[in-house]
Amino acid sequence: MEKIRITRDELYSPGPLLQGIMDLAFDESCIMDKDGYILHCSDSSPLIWNRPNEESIGRHITELDSASPYPQLLATGEAVLGKMHIINGMSCITHMIPLFDQEDNIIGAFGVIIFRGIEKLKRLMRDNSFDFDTKSKALYDQLSRAEAHYTLSDFIGISPAVQEMLRFAQKVAVHDYPVLIRGETGCGKEIVSSGIHTASHLDGKAPFVKINCTAIPSTLLESELFGYEKGAFSGAYSTKLGKFEIAGTGTLLLDEIGSLDPALQSKLLRAIEEKEFERVGGNTLIPLRARIVACTNSNLEQKMRDGEFREDLYYRLSIAEINIPPLRERREDIPVLIDYFIAKDALDISFTPEAMHLMQAYDWPGNVRQLRNFAAKMDLLERKRITEDAVRHALGIPDEPAVERSPIEDRMDHFEKQLIEQALLENGLNISRTAQALNMSRNTLYARIRRLGIQVKKHLR
Numbered sequence: 145m146e147k148i149r150i151t152r153d154e155l156y157s158p159g160p161l162l163q164g165i166m167d168l169a170f171d172e173s174c175i176m177d178k179d180g181y182i183l184h185c186s187d188s189s190p191l192i193w194n195r196p197n198e199e200s201i202g203r204h205i206t207e208l209d210s211a212s213p214y215p216q217l218l219a220t221g222e223a224v225l226g227k228m229h230i231i232n233g234m235s236c237i238t239h240m241i242p243l244f245d246q247e248d249n250i251i252g253a254f255g256v257i258i259f260r261g262i263e264k265l266k267r268l269m270r271d272n273s274f275d276f277d278t279k280s281k282a283l284y285d286q287l288s289r290a291e292a293h294y295t296l297s298d299f300i301g302i303s304p305a306v307q308e309m310l311r312f313a314q315k316v317a318v319h320d321y322p323v324l325i326r327g328e329t330g331c332g333k334e335i336v337s338s339g340i341h342t343a344s345h346l347d348g349k350a351p352f353v354k355i356n357c358t359a360i361p362s363t364l365l366e367s368e369l370f371g372y373e374k375g376a377f378s379g380a381y382s383t384k385l386g387k388f389e390i391a392g393t394g395t396l397l398l399d400e401i402g403s404l405d406p407a408l409q410s411k412l413l414r415a416i417e418e419k420e421f422e423r424v425g426g427n428t429l430i431p432l433r434a435r436i437v438a439c440t441n442s443n444l445e446q447k448m449r450d451g452e453f454r455e456d457l458y459y460r461l462s463i464a465e466i467n468i469p470p471l472r473e474r475r476e477d478i479p480v481l482i483d484y485f486i487a488k489d490a491l492d493i494s495f496t497p498e499a500m501h502l503m504q505a506y507d508w509p510g511n512v513r514q515l516r517n518f519a520a521k522m523d524l525l526e527r528k529r530i531t532e533d534a535v536r537h538a539l540g541i542p543d544e545p546a547v548e549r550s551p552i553e554d555r556m557d558h559f560e561k562q563l564i565e566q567a568l569l570e571n572g573l574n575i576s577r578t579a580q581a582l583n584m585s586r587n588t589l590y591a592r593i594r595r596l597g598i599q600v601k602k603h604l605r
């Protein structure tokens with residue numbers, strides 16, 4: 145692939161080359177600087193990011209798309225082409241292309257979504273109800289956008305733990321307490337937080353604003369959250385609203401709250417308790433009306449013990465604490481989730497009972513996200529009926545699951561080995577005589593020698 149070379153000036157104010165590339169791109173595109181901060185977005189970008197371009201510019205790409213291949217591009221210096229991943233709940237195919245200066249240094253990157261809402265497209269193609277030659281982009285956009293927000297009923301699961309969790313979330317939704325949602329990565333925290341928002345703002349008008357506390361350096365995070373006044377620091381040319389204000393009477397989702405800087409934790413606690421805050425560099429109190437929902441997959445108890453997370457903030461947030469159990473603790477949900485993803489993502493596969501059994505025995509460290517991606521991967525293999533072997537292979541499960549051994553078993557093996565080696569030496573390494581002395585058959589002795597890894601030849605020296 146030919147390298148795209150531009151000057152630094154062109155990166156910051158795109159000339160005909162970059163502008164042309166952006167205009168030609170079929171779907172949303174953006175340009176970021178060397179550090180991954182977004183400089184420009186195409187006009188259609190708000191449809192995928194769910195926010196106006198002014199709000200996307202200046203943000204780190206991983207804040208908008210946590211699975212962005214940008215770090216990979218930076219590490220390898222190579223374009224990442226045709227990557228399929230999920231952005232804002234939609235399956236997309238993306239290209240990420242490095243931009244070089246004349247000295248061959250990477251000075252930025254061009255990211256483009258070449259297709260989104262793949263599941264919709266597949267479904268529509270399958271039932272032939274849509275003529276793609278006369279595709280109406282407006283309809284297509286509308287279809288894709290509807291998926292960006294969840295309700296609590298989008299959280300699929302029949303296990304008692306999930307049913308109980310959903311009942312609690314529904315109850316919590318009608319209050320305006322802060323909510324703390326905990327669970328391992330990929331277990332559905334975003335669905336629950338978005339579902340709580342939807343359940344508590346039935347008219348669908350209040351904003352749902354997200355911020356990822358790990359993706360933004362803490363120096364910037366403060367002004368992202370609280371906003372700043374004109375002149376608060378050099379570069380603050382105009383007053384900027386923070387997320388608390390942008391969320392209005394809606395919901396502010398603080399993702400990865402466990403990584404929030406301790407100084408900001410205090411400021412957040414104050415804002416929640418006093419229901420008001422000040423912009424950076426400001427002295428006017430602004431009311432906090434948004435409901436705070438915080439998510440985390442970190443061990444907050446450990447962080448509190450290590451002095452990294454404030455206990456008072458934890459107690460304030462945990463009045464309504466929702467714990468989403470990992471998938472391995474609700475294995476009965478696996479077949480239901482698989483059926484759901486087969487329908488939702490229009491997958492043309494089914495699993496044999498043995499395959500499903502193996503999937504239910506597997507621990508899914510990446511939880512439901514991993515399960516969903518796994519199903520999509522099996523679909524790409526183009527084998528319709530997925531067998532146990534295919535699952536074993538795809539998940540890297542060893543053929544014979546290693547048998548757990550206790551320390552006692554290890555010691556017994558050790559003694560047995562010593563005993564057999566001793567008997568072999570006493571009987572001149574003669575297998576028949578050794579077997580007789582140990583009161584076992586030759587075959588049994590051979591089997592034990594093999595199992596215990598005894599090297600008879602070693603004793604000949």
Ligand SMILES: Nc1ncnc2c1ncn2[C@@H]1O[C@H](COP(=O)(O)OP(=O)(O)OP(=O)(O)O)[C@@H](O)[C@H]1O
Nearest residue numbers: 298299300328329330331332333334335441512513
């Ligand atoms: N119970 C569920 N029902 C349907 N889809 C689910 C469920 N749980 C998770 N998913 C799907 O799994 C993927 C990951 O979910 P989500 O982003 O909500 O996880 P998360 O807990 O917020 O993860 P992370 O901590 O890594 O951000 C999404 O595609 C989501 O649609």
